[in-house]
Amino acid sequence: MEWGMKNRLAQLIKQDGRALFLPIDHGYFQGPTKRLEEPEKTIEPLLQYCDALFVTRGVLRAAIDPNNTKPIILRVSGGTSMVGKDLANEGITTSIEEALRLNASAVGISIFVGSDYEHQTLLNLARLVDEAERYGIPVMAVTAVGKELEKRSARYLALCCRIAAEIGARVVKTYWCDDGFEKVVRGCPVPVVMAGGPQVETEFEVFRFIHDGIQKGAIGVNLGRNIWQNDFPVAMIKAIRAIIHENATPEEARDLFESMKHEPLVSKA
Ligand code: 5RP
Numbered sequence: 001m002e003w004g005m006k007n008r009l010a011q012l013i014k015q016d017g018r019a020l021f022l023p024i025d026h027g028y029f030q031g032p033t034k035r036l037e038e039p040e041k042t043i044e045p046l047l048q049y050c051d052a053l054f055v056t057r058g059v060l061r062a063a064i065d066p067n068n069t070k071p072i073i074l075r076v077s078g079g080t081s082m083v084g085k086d087l088a089n090e091g092i093t094t095s096i097e098e099a100l101r102l103n104a105s106a107v108g109i110s111i112f113v114g115s116d117y118e119h120q121t122l123l124n125l126a127r128l129v130d131e132a133e134r135y136g137i138p139v140m141a142v143t144a145v146g147k148e149l150e151k152r153s154a155r156y157l158a159l160c161c162r163i164a165a166e167i168g169a170r171v172v173k174t175y176w177c178d179d180g181f182e183k184v185v186r187g188c189p190v191p192v193v194m195a196g197g198p199q200v201e202t203e204f205e206v207f208r209f210i211h212d213g214i215q216k217g218a219i220g221v222n223l224g225r226n227i228w229q230n231d232f233p234v235a236m237i238k239a240i241r242a243i244i245h246e247n248a249t250p251e252e253a254r255d256l257f258e259s260m261k262h263e264p265l266v267s268k269a
Contacts, residue, residue, distance in 0.1 A: 004136025005122060008105045009170060011071040012052045012138070013191060018244045019220035020234055021140075021173075021193060022050035022237070024059060025108070026074040026224060028093075030082055035229045036233035042228050049237040054108055054140075054222060057094055061102075071105035073140055075097075077124060087146040088112035092124050096131040106171070110144040113160040114151070122167060126146040129168035140222070141169035142195075153178025173222045176213040185217035192218045196226035201234060204255050205251035210243050220244045232261035 001020040013019045024043055026033050038040055039055075040063035047053065052071040055064070060072060076094040080087045088111055100108050109128050111121045125141055132139050141164035145151040152175045164172045165188050174184060176194045185192050194213045200206060206226045214220070221240065230236040242248035248256065 002136050005133075005170075007136060007171050008071075008136060009138055010066070011105045012073070012171070013219060014051055014245065016245060017219060018214075019191070019193060020049070020051045020237075020241055020244050021054055021073060021220070021222040022046055022052070022227065023054035023195070023222050023224040024063075024228070025054050025056055027059065028056050028075060028078045029080050029087060035233075042233075045234050046228065047233070049241055051220075052105065054224075057098060057102060068126040072102065072109050073106040074102060074104035075109075076107045076128065077121075077142075086116065088115035088117040088119065088121065088144070090121055090124065090211065092128060096128075096137070097133060097187040099132070100135060105139065106138040106140055108140040108142055108173075110142040111160065111164055112144050112146060115146065115161060116158065123162065125164065125167050125169065137151060138170035139168065140173060140193075141165075142222075143172060143174045145175070148175040149188060152177050152197075154183050157181075158184045158187045161185075161192060164188075165190045176209045176218070181213055181218075182216040190255060193220050193222045194218050196221070196223040199225050199229045203239070204250060204254050205232065206236075207239060207253040207257075210252045211248075211253070214244065232257070235263070 039059045052073050054073040055077045078093040079092045080089050080092045093222050111125050143160035154177050157174050161172045161174050171191050173193050227233050227236045235257045239253040243253050
């Protein structure tokens with residue numbers, strides 16, 4: 001592996017082999033969704049606790065100080081919306097030159113396996129890998145399910161992750177599942193990070209699945225709404241960080257969350 005590729009991956013995946021990516025990219029198809037109306041306000045208190053931020057170029061330019069040194073994963077696919085015909089009908093929205101200009105550490109793209117746009121989105125991934133590898137930029141493939149959340153079975157997720165890795169993704173984002181998640185990770189020859197999906201009922205559920213997924217081989221998360229839509233997002237990201245980087249149990253994470261949720265926010269400055 002070339003130095004540039006190795007160095008960028010080392011920025012994203014910490015020395016313990018784990019990673020906490022914070023996605024704030026949802027506006028690219030959801031618009032100003034709940035608690036992401038003003039992305040800079042969502043990002044500012046959380047930035048110091050993540051290992052990398054997953055954003056579009058629009059949010060990067062508008063909401064992130066260029067003096068930022070936190071690695072950026074640039075979302076480079078899109079072209080659909082919540083009110084359009086099919087969320088899966090994505091194309092590549094951002095060139096590799098733009099990713100270089102914006103000093104991205106990686107680029108991220110969705111694939112929609114099993115959808116009417118499977119072929120198109122897999123070829124998008126292939127093209128992006130060809131272009132990004134030329135410059136030593138890792139590609140994170142986002143195995144997306146669109147509105148069909150029920151698709152999150154181990155068999156389906158394993159299929160998506162393996163295909164993404166075979167095409168050349170350096171990291172794959174998928175969903176945790178209750179039954180057989182270890183098979184999803186085992187069948188994927190590159191690191192797997194887990195998304196959270198829509199906000200769930202309790203924080204403990206989130207801590208439990210992240211902990212379980214890591215025991216089964218995931219290296220961490222690319223998890224958004226269950227952090228920044230929580231009433232206590234800083235306590236939430238710190239508790240998740242403890243699971244990922246300090247091997248906290250779900251119970252320890254819950255105790256941390258409870259003890260931190262009313263702490264006043266301390267600005268990084
Ligand atoms: C949205 C995405 C997100 O990056 C991914 O789904 C993780 O976010 P969440 O935990 O909120 O599901 O790809 O398009």
